[in-house]
Amino acid sequence: MTWTSIFIAGLITYFTRMGMVTLINKDIFSENFRKILNYVPSVVFPSIIFPGIFLDDYGTLVTITDPKIYGALTAIIVGFFSRNVILTITSGLASYWFLIFII
Amino acid sequence: MLSKFQIFKIGFFDVAPHLLSVIPFGIIFGAIGIELGFDPIMTYATSLIIFGGASQIVFLQLLSGGASSLIAITSVGVINSRHLLYGAVLSEYLNKLSSIKKLFISYFIVDQGFAVSNVYFKKNKEQNFNYYHLLGSGITLWFCWQISTILGIYLGSIVPEALGLKFAIPLTFIAIIINELRKSDHLLVMFVSGLTATFFYNAPFKSYILISPLIGLFAAYLILKFKK
Numbered sequence: 001m002t003w004t005s006i007f008i009a010g011l012i013t014y015f016t017r018m019g020m021v022t023l024i025n026k027d028i029f030s031e032n033f034r035k036i037l038n039y040v041p042s043v044v045f046p047s048i049i050f051p052g053i054f055l056d057d058y059g060t061l062v063t064i065t066d067p068k069i070y071g072a073l074t075a076i077i078v079g080f081f082s083r084n085v086i087l088t089i090t091s092g093l094a095s096y097w098f099l100i101f102i103i
Numbered sequence: 104m105l106s107k108f109q110i111f112k113i114g115f116f117d118v119a120p121h122l123l124s125v126i127p128f129g130i131i132f133g134a135i136g137i138e139l140g141f142d143p144i145m146t147y148a149t150s151l152i153i154f155g156g157a158s159q160i161v162f163l164q165l166l167s168g169g170a171s172s173l174i175a176i177t178s179v180g181v182i183n184s185r186h187l188l189y190g191a192v193l194s195e196y197l198n199k200l201s202s203i204k205k206l207f208i209s210y211f212i213v214d215q216g217f218a219v220s221n222v223y224f225k226k227n228k229e230q231n232f233n234y235y236h237l238l239g240s241g242i243t244l245w246f247c248w249q250i251s252t253i254l255g256i257y258l259g260s261i262v263p264e265a266l267g268l269k270f271a272i273p274l275t276f277i278a279i280i281i282n283e284l285r286k287s288d289h290l291l292v293m294f295v296s297g298l299t300a301t302f303f304y305n306a307p308f309k310s311y312i313l314i315s316p317l318i319g320l321f322a323a324y325l326i327l328k329f330k331k
């Protein structure tokens with residue numbers, strides 16, 4: 001039963017990947033639709049980022065003192081000025097660990 | 104003109120920084136699968152067959168918690184529906200490929216690969232063989248995800264939970280969209296979708312992952328209308 005579920009879930013996931021790539025002709029995209037698609041990364045990633053920072057493992061809001069908030073803030077500031085992916089991630093993790101283990 | 108292999112290599116190097124979060128995430132996933140009581144082969148099979156980090160964790164969690172297969176499968180579909188949006192963006196650049204190539208390359212469309220290859224496609228519209236960038240980033244991510252899942256399955260118990268490595272996931276996505284923070288319209292839709300996701304996080308089937316981008320896109324639509 002579990003194996004069947006894994007295969008069906010895999011097929012559905014594959015369809016989400018291939019559906020738009022193979023079935024859609026780019027000519028049907030209007031200029032406005034293209035403009036809106038430019039916003040896709042800006043709507044999808046924050047949908048993962050915000051809950052990852054502001055919610056705990058049980059889906060409850062964290063308090064303002066939560067180290068994740070300050071880790072994320074550090075990452076945003078460092079990333080904004082450095083434009084460096086590795087620096088962004090490591091500075092966020094480093095400040096997070098600093099708050100958890102040292103303070 | 105760059106060769107196919109050179110473009111593939113650029114894809115590899117562009118996505119390499121993201122491995123810093125993908126590999127720990129894969130290790131955590133492998134460990135979680137074992138902890139939830141699934142055997143190593145089954146845990147690994149989800150990485151090969153589903154190949155979608157967050158959805159794999161939710162899938163195994165739901166099944167181990169006694170949820171019906173239908174709910175577990177639906178939640179995978181809902182969480183991964185964001186690929187439809189990626190595919191819609193990428194189809195513009197991949198539409199000249201043969202169907203076989205499209206079917207093959209589609210398997211490798213994931214968050215980080217989409218993000219870096221989409222940037223590359225936008226900057227190099229006139230170049231041939233651009234899809235090798237997506238193959239470079241996608242296959243790199245795929246390979247690391249498979250290896251790190253296996254590592255997690257075997258080394259999982261050794262990785263201290265106290266490190267909270269899951270936090271590397273939002274940090275990676277921050278790094279991906281950091282340049283969009285400079286644009287006020289993007290910043291606004293980020294807040295709309297982010298806050299919506301937080302609000303709807305406990306909605307059934309993790310459907311927040313679909314609801315909040317849609318509301319964010321609606322906000323973007325309103326912004327575009329307002330700008331005119």
